[in-house]
Amino acid sequence: MVSLLDFNENMSQVTGETTLLYKEIARNVEKTKKIKIIDFGIGQPDLPTFKRIRDAAKEALDQGFTFYTSAFGIDELREKIAQYLNTRYGADVRKEEVIVTPGAKPALFLVFILYINPGDEVILPDPSFYSYAEVVKLLGGKPIYTNLKWSKEGFSIDVDDLQSKISKRTKMIVFNNPHNPTGTLFSPNDVKKIVDISRDNKIILLSDEIYDNFVYEGKMRSTLEDSDWRDFLIYVNGFSKTFSMTGWRLGYIVAKREIIQKMGVLAANIYTAPTSFVQKAAVKAFDTFDEVNEMVKLFKKRRDVMYDQLIKVKGIEVSKPNGAFYMFPNAGKLLKISGLDVKSFAIRLIEEKGVVTIPGEVFPLNIGKEFLRLSFAVNEEVIREGVQKIREFAEQMMNSR
Ligand code: PMP
Incomplete structure (x- = not known):
């Protein structure tokens, strides 16, 4: 007898795109708490196709x-x-x-x-x-x-x-x-x-x-x-x-x-x-490489803005990435102080501040347990506002020690 749930046995070890899970949480928060969502979770350029x-x-x-x-x-x-x-x-x-x-x-x-x-x-x-x-x-x-x-x-x-x-x-x-x-x-x-x-x-x-x-x-x-x-x-x-x-x-x-x-x-x-x-x-x-080059210039500026803001956040250590459009700061100190694991940290950040980041453990094992991924493929204003909210969140954690 075969059940409809008799999947390929290897499926038990396979998970889907967990980044989507955090978007789902954000959607609920937006609906129920009416908090504005700032999405640093996205893995795609935000410009329309040329x-x-x-x-x-x-x-x-x-x-x-x-x-x-x-x-x-x-x-x-x-x-x-x-x-x-x-x-x-x-x-x-x-x-x-x-x-x-x-x-x-x-x-x-x-x-x-x-x-x-x-x-x-x-x-x-x-x-x-x-x-x-x-x-x-x-x-x-x-x-x-x-x-x-x-x-x-x-x-x-x-x-x-x-x-x-x-x-x-x-x-x-x-x-x-x-x-x-x-x-x-x-x-x-x-x-x-x-x-x-x-x-x-x-x-x-x-x-x-x-x-x-x-x-x-x-x-x-x-x-x-x-x-x-x-x-x-x-x-x-x-x-x-x-x-x-x-x-x-x-x-x-x-x-x-x-x-x-x-x-x-x-x-x-x-x-x-x-x-x-x-x-x-x-x-x-x-x-369309002229357009591509313009986009890359824009992303470089956004990277600099995000980096300049993020280094001011206490409890987070960040290095400036040279490529792609992600920053991967280490939040180890904040995690220790708050007693939260990175996943709960990311969820609380959405629930309390509306800021979506992706906990590093999604990618996929050990090192990521102290890191968060932030995409800077979003506009500058949003970057400033979102990182400011992360800063407030970090300060709350530091102060509640
Ligand atoms: N490789 C890497 C490293 C990626 O980050 C992504 C997209 N997030 C892909 C492959 C998949 O890209 P595509 O949209 O072409 O499937």
């Missing part, structure tokens, strides 16, 4: 470009993606080495399904984007964590620790640069070391570089810059962040041709193809 992209989508619709495309995506877009990466990173990607996907998340999903057998180990940074570990567990794989090192200057990757986590079962290393949730831009030297570890140990390197245009200081080194990338790399990127296209759902994978062929088999079985007219619009996205 006009040229919107116009191209309308045009594609009006021209009847509404049918299935190839599972790999339209050639025109695959070509544009390859050209873009080649110009930007000096890579030599060919269009057959690109598959367009309905978002970077589905891209990551394809990569994990293609490779992970039950018992395979996947090395991930802790903290990291929550979805990597969940999908690995769904497939019966085992996430193995390497802790990022935290100091007042920010986070860094401990390459020796990463190396020490390699075992006979290690199949893949997942790397994400610039990094969600800490906003770290890893140094070119660290990127090179991670590439070397993958190459030398013959381990697949899955590199998620979806924030590669959100760089405020320092140099972004892509894993595509090594000329032998075909030997170890699966590269993932997308349109959500760079072109403010989160709702359009479009991403891509770059890997050597044989791998992309297999991805196409999976894609054809799972979702057939990415949305047709969205792909047409994305071709035009590559003409």
Whole structure:
């Protein structure tokens, strides 16, 4: 006998997007307490998708470009993606080495399904984007964590620790640069070391570089810059962040041709193809880098405002992130004083001040237990108002000792 609740056994270990839980709490607070909500929880740019992209989508619709495309995506877009990466990173990607996907998340999903057998180990940074570990567990794989090192200057990757986590079962290393949730831009030297570890140990390197245009200081080194990338790399990127296209759902994978062929088999079985007219619009996205650069300038200013305000909050230690659009302050002192764990702290902050932050433990293990993630993809006024409220909340806690 089968019950409707007899799920895939691995499902018991898999959780959904917990960030949404905090939004739900905020919605209730807004309704019942009539408190204004300030949302630092969001993981997306707040600007409308640039006009040229919107116009191209309308045009594609009006021209009847509404049918299935190839599972790999339209050639025109695959070509544009390859050209873009080649110009930007000096890579030599060919269009057959690109598959367009309905978002970077589905891209990551394809990569994990293609490779992970039950018992395979996947090395991930802790903290990291929550979805990597969940999908690995769904497939019966085992996430193995390497802790990022935290100091007042920010986070860094401990390459020796990463190396020490390699075992006979290690199949893949997942790397994400610039990094969600800490906003770290890893140094070119660290990127090179991670590439070397993958190459030398013959381990697949899955590199998620979806924030590669959100760089405020320092140099972004892509894993595509090594000329032998075909030997170890699966590269993932997308349109959500760079072109403010989160709702359009479009991403891509770059890997050597044989791998992309297999991805196409999976894609054809799972979702057939990415949305047709969205792909047409994305071709035009590559003409909007003036708008992208303006957005990044704006985000840099917002980062500075948030940082300047947040360093004034007693009990919180924060470093200035060089990339993405997240700040990941350490609230350890406040937690100790208040006796709250980070989750209850975040919930009380919503209930009492209407400010949504994401408790670090969502990402997903140990280090995050003292940290909160704040997105600065919101306007400056809101940043000032929200951080002021955090400051009041922190002072209340300090004073009630
Ligand atoms: N990777 C990282 C590191 C992300 O932060 C996100 C979005 N929050 C994604 C992938 C997924 O992006 P997409 O909207 O393209 O699915």
